[in-house]
Amino acid sequence: MATASQDLAELLQRHGIRVTTNRLLVLQELAREPDDATAQEIWGRLREGRATTGLATVYRTLGLLYDAGLVDTLSHHAGGEQCYRLCSETHHHHLVCDRCHRVVEVDRCDLEGWVNKAAKRHGFIATDHRVEITGVCADCRRSH
Amino acid sequence: MATASQDLAELLQRHGIRVTTNRLLVLQELAREPDDATAQEIWGRLREGRATTGLATVYRTLGLLYDAGLVDTLSHHAGGEQCYRLCSETHHHHLVCDRCHRVVEVDRCDLEGWVNKAAKRHGFIATDHRVEITGVCADCRRSH
DNA sequence: CTTCCTGCAAAGCATTTGCATCCAT
DNA sequence: ATGGATGCAAATGCTTTGCAGGAAG
Numbered sequence: 421m422a423t424a425s426q427d428l429a430e431l432l433q434r435h436g437i438r439v440t441t442n443r444l445l446v447l448q449e450l451a452r453e454p455d456d457a458t459a460q461e462i463w464g465r466l467r468e469g470r471a472t473t474g475l476a477t478v479y480r481t482l483g484l485l486y487d488a489g490l491v492d493t494l495s496h497h498a499g500g501e502q503c504y505r506l507c508s509e510t511h512h513h514h515l516v517c518d519r520c521h522r523v524v525e526v527d528r529c530d531l532e533g534w535v536n537k538a539a540k541r542h543g544f545i546a547t548d549h550r551v552e553i554t555g556v557c558a559d560c561r562r563s564h
Numbered sequence: 565m566a567t568a569s570q571d572l573a574e575l576l577q578r579h580g581i582r583v584t585t586n587r588l589l590v591l592q593e594l595a596r597e598p599d600d601a602t603a604q605e606i607w608g609r610l611r612e613g614r615a616t617t618g619l620a621t622v623y624r625t626l627g628l629l630y631d632a633g634l635v636d637t638l639s640h641h642a643g644g645e646q647c648y649r650l651c652s653e654t655h656h657h658h659l660v661c662d663r664c665h666r667v668v669e670v671d672r673c674d675l676e677g678w679v680n681k682a683a684k685r686h687g688f689i690a691t692d693h694r695v696e697i698t699g700v701c702a703d704c705r706r707s708h
Numbered sequence: 709c710t711t712c713c714t715g716c717a718a719a720g721c722a723t724t725t726g727c728a729t730c731c732a733t
Numbered sequence: 734a735t736g737g738a739t740g741c742a743a744a745t746g747c748t749t750t751g752c753a754g755g756a757a758g
Contacts, residue, residue, distance in 0.1 A: 438732070440738065460722080474740040479723060495639065501722065515688050526682045531675075535697050538670045543702030544659050550696045553679050558687030582757070584713065603748080618715040623748060645747065 424451070435488040442473050446481045447490075447506070456494060456505035456523055494523065494552075513550070517557040526553070568595070579632040586617050590625045591650075600638060600649035600667055638667065638696075657694070661701040670697070 428447045429439045437443065449462045457465075463478045482504050485491045492507040494514065505523060513526040531549065539546035572591045573583045581587065593606045601609075607622045626648050629635045636651040638658065649667060657670040675693065683690035 438737070440732070442739075458722090472740080476724075476741080477739055480738080513682075515683060515686055515690075517688070518691065524686045524688070526686065528682075531678065534675065534678075535695075538657075538672075539659060539697055539699050542659055542668045542670065544661065544668070544697070544699040545705065546659075546697050546699040547662065548698045550698075551679075551693060552695075553683055553688070553690050553693040555683050555688040555690040555692070561689065582712070584757075586714075616715080620716080620749075621714055624713085627749095 424448070431490065435490065437484060437488060442471075442477050443481050443484075445469075445471055445473060446478060447485070450485075450491065450504065450506040454523075455521070456492075456503040458501040458503055460501065462504070513552065515553045515555065517560055518554050519556055519560040522557055522559075524557070526551075568592070575634065579634065581628055581632060586615075586621050587625050587628075589613075589615055589617060590622060591629070594629075594635065594648065594650040598667075599665070600636075600647040602645040602647055604645065606648075657696065659697045659699065661704055662698050663700060663704040666701055666703075668701070670695075 425444060425448070428444055428451065432439050432443060432447070445466055446462060449465055450457070459478050459482055460475070462482075463473065463475045466473045466478070482491065486493060486504070489509060490506065491504045492514070494503045494505065494516070508525060508527070510527070511529055513529055515524040515526055516522070529551075531551070535546050535549045569588060569592065572588055572595065576583050576587060576591070589610055590606060593609055594601070603622050603626055604619070606626075607617065607619045610617045610622070626635065630637060630648070633653060634650065635648045636658070638647045638649065638660070652669060652671070654671070655673055657673055659668040659670055660666075673695075675695070679690050679693045
């Protein structure tokens, strides 16, 4: 049986990214929790452990993972810190809770038709699209 | 007949924003061209004219206009400079050209049904949504 | 007159980069 | 071996803030 760490290593290799201790640590941190995290948060958590990883390395790694399409970035607080989040490698959208900032992926996307029509109406040819739905999640609704 | 400048002044007043020379200048600059602009670009253009407006004032003004819902912000280059753009005050979405970065508003949005269904599927109650379609505009397609 | 606005310079903060060293392949 | 990865510190660049003087109601 493959360990989680081996899975992550393979994930990197599959994307032509050299496997290093730091990269696995960052990836593990991203995989650990469903919520998103800033570069500085991830760095903080690594330092709490025995890791000596530098902040610059965390940024470099996140950039790499982003280019490979393994993480999404969301900017909750416009202009502030960027949030990173491990994501599925297929087309999907985001559902963000206004209160707790939890992010959930919406997988089934059947908007291609609508998107193409809207684009065409303005002379565009659509190549991609991105939807972000904001609202209140079940937990937050219940707890108030 | 009302001048453009008077229209802009009324726009500010209607939103409870004090009318000042600088604010009108920034608003005029935003209104002048359909493409979006960064704070620094706007500042540069004002300085090319006779204005002595400070960069800080441009930022303060844009923040004000944003809070009032008069401008949208887009961040093309994640983490880089923020782009501002005068927008209609009603619900709409964006169509962004990958090549020239032109932004067009998509007004008719009939996605509420889809959005609510997607949110409900994950236990959310949707309060808002935001769609960004990327593609290639007619001009860019023609010129290549 | 009083409150808010503005310009300037300085501060703040997230992110990037230079470089010597170290590690993966 | 050798090219890429890393830690650290310094640099960068966007944005915000403090403050004294100026404009709007």
